[in-house]
Amino acid sequence: MLPRTRSGRIAYIDLFAGPGRYKNGKSSTPLLILESAIRDSDPRMRQMLVTMFNDKDEENVRSLQKAISEIEGIEKLTYQPQVMNQEIGSELVKRFESVKFVPTLFFVDPWGYKGLSLRLINSVLKDWGCDCIFFFNYNRINMGVNNDYVLTHMEALLGPEIREVLRPKLAGLSPQEREATIIEAISEALVEMGGKYVLPFRFKDERGNRTSHHLIFVSKNVLGYGIMKGIMAKESSEENQGVATFEYTPATQNQPLLFELLRPLDDLKGLLLGKYKGRTMTMREIFEDHNVGTPYVEANYKTVLCQMEEEGLVIANPPASHRRMMNGKRTFADATKVTFI
Template sequence: MGQSFFDEQRDQSLVKAAIVAKYFDAWSRVMIANAARGIRISRLAYIDLFAGPGRYKDGAKSTPLMVLERAIADEALSKLLVPMFNDADPENVASLQSCLDSLPGKERLKNAPLILCSEVGKDAESMFTRARNCPTFSFIDPFGYKGLSRGIIQSVIKNWGCDCVFFFNYSRINAGINNDSVRHHMDALFGSERISRMRAALIDQLPHEREVFVLEELAQALKELGAEYMLPFRFRRPDGSRTSHALVFVTKNPLGYRIMKDIMAGESSTEDQGVPSFEYSPADARCPLLFSLNRPLDTLAGELLSRFSGRTMSMKSIFESHHVGTPFIERNYKAVLGQMEVQGKIVANPPAQSRPMRKGERTFSEKTMVTFPSRAA
C-alpha cells in the first residue's frame, strides 16, 4: 500500500473517514443495545488494516482516532472494545502510535489498542483469531497486502454482527488485471477462474464499460464469499471523469445495510431529485447540470405500482421490501407515495387530509397503509 490515500485531496480523505467512523458509531450502539437486552457480548472488535498515520498531513483525524474517541466517551463501549490497527508502512505505524500515546482519556479503555506493522501474513491473521466469536467491524484494503487471501476475507464477514468496509483502489486494480507481477493479488481478490474470465472479457471494452464491469465483478466475488448485502460508494478523479477508488460495505444484516445507506447518502456530493449519487466527485460543484438529467425518482412510482400490484401494506414494508439494491432512501419513498396519493394512483390510510402538515406538505409515516390497484394481466 502506498501513501496516496493519506496524501490525496483533504475533502475525499475526510469523506472516507466520516463514512467508516459514523458506521462504527451506529454499529457499536446497536451492539451495546443488544448486550443490554441480554445477548451475550463480552467483546466488540474493530480491525483496521488500513490504519494510516493517525492524522492526515493537515492535522485532520483519521479513522482510528475517531473510533477510539467514541469508545473513550462511552463507558460500556470502553469496556467491550478490542481495537486492532495495522499498516504496512513503518512511518505510518510510528505516527499512529504517537497519536494514540497522546490521546486524552486512553486509560479508560479496558483493552489497549494493538498496533502491527505487517503486510498481513501471520501477524494480521492473529487479529482475526483474536476477534473470533465476537462482533467485529473491519476496514480492509484487500489488494494492499501480499497475504490477504479469500479465506481471510470470508472469515471477516461470516459471523453475526461482523460487518466490513473494503477499500478498492480501482485505478490500481484496473492496471493490475493484466500484470503478471501482481497475479497473486488478483487471484486472492477475484479467484483464479473469475479473473481469467475477466481478462478475456475486457479485451474490447471501452474505459467506462471497463469500470462498470470491474466493479460488478468485485461485488460478485464478495457475494461468493458470503456477502448478503453490499453498498458501493465511489470516489471520482478530480476532473470527475472516472472512478479512482471505491468503498464497498458488506453486511449480513438488513438494519446494517439501511444504516450505512443513510450514511453514504449523506456523504454523497450530489442528489438528483433527492436521490443520492452514492459517490463523491470533486468536480460536482463545477458541473451542476450533469446531475439533473437522469430524473431517477420518476421511475420509482412505476416500479412500485408493478411490484406491489393489488397489495395493501405499510410504507415501512414497502421501503424494506424494495430499497435493497437501489439508490433510493426512505425519504424518497415517502415523497413518491405522497405524490402518487395526490395523483390518485394509490389509496393511503389515514388519507392525506387526516395527516399532519410538515414544511407545507402532508406527512407520510412508516405506519401509513398503502393500497395499490390491481393491474390487468
C-alpha cells in the same frame, strides 16, 4: 443507537492503520475513531468499544502508539487499543477464521491490493453483526487484471475466473465500461461469498473527470446496509430528483447491480406498482423488501408513496387527511398501510 450484544462489546478493526498523524498534521483514521468514541454522548460507547489496529511498518506502529497515548481522555476507554505489527497474509486470515467476532466494523485500506482478499473479508464477515468497508484501488487493480505476474492477488480479490471470464469481458471496452465491469465483478464475487448486501461508492479526482478509488461496503445484515446507504447518500456530491448519485460508476444494463443503483426517482412509482400490484403492506415492509440494490433511501419511498396516494395509485391507511404535517409536507409513518391498486 448502540447495538445490543451478548458480550457487551463492539469492535473496530483496521489492518492497514498507517501512522498516528500524517506529515501534514492530520489525524489518521484510528485517531478519529478513538476520539469520536471518547466524545460520544452515550457513555456505553466508551465501555463497549474494542479496537485493533495493525500496520506492517514498524515506524507507523510506533507513531500510532505514541499518538494514541497522547489522546486526551484515552484512559476513559474500558478496552485500551491493541496495536499490532504484522504482515497481512494467510496466517492472519486463518487466525480470524477460527475466531468468533463480536459485532465488528472491519476496515481494510491497503496501499494497493496486496493482502486484500475475499477470504480475508469473509473471515470477519462470517459472524453476526459484522460489516466490512474496504478501499478498492481501481487504478492499480485495473492494471493488474491482465498481468499474469500478479494473477494470484487478482484471483484472491476478484475470484478464480479471471482468465476465462473477466479478461474476455474487458477486451475492447471503453474506459467507463471497463470500470463498470470490474466493479460489477467484485460486487458479484462478494455476493457469491455470502456478502448479501454490497454498496460501492466512487471517488473522483480533483478535476472530477477520473475515478481515484472506491469504498465498498459489504454486509450480511439489511440493517447495516440501510445505515450505510443513508450515510453514503448524505455524503454524495450530487442528487437527481432527491435521489443520491453515490458517485457510482456510469453503468449500463450489462452491469445489473450498478444499473439498478442509477435509476432516478421517476422510475420508483412504476417499480413499486409493477412489484406490489394488488398487495397491502406497511411502508416499512415496502422499504425493507424493495430498497436493496437500488439508490433509494427511506425518505424517497415516503415521498413517492405520498405522490402515489395523491394520484390515486395507492390507498393509505390512515389516509392523508388523518396524518400530520411536518415542514409543509404530509408525513408517512412506518406503520402506515399501503394498498396498491
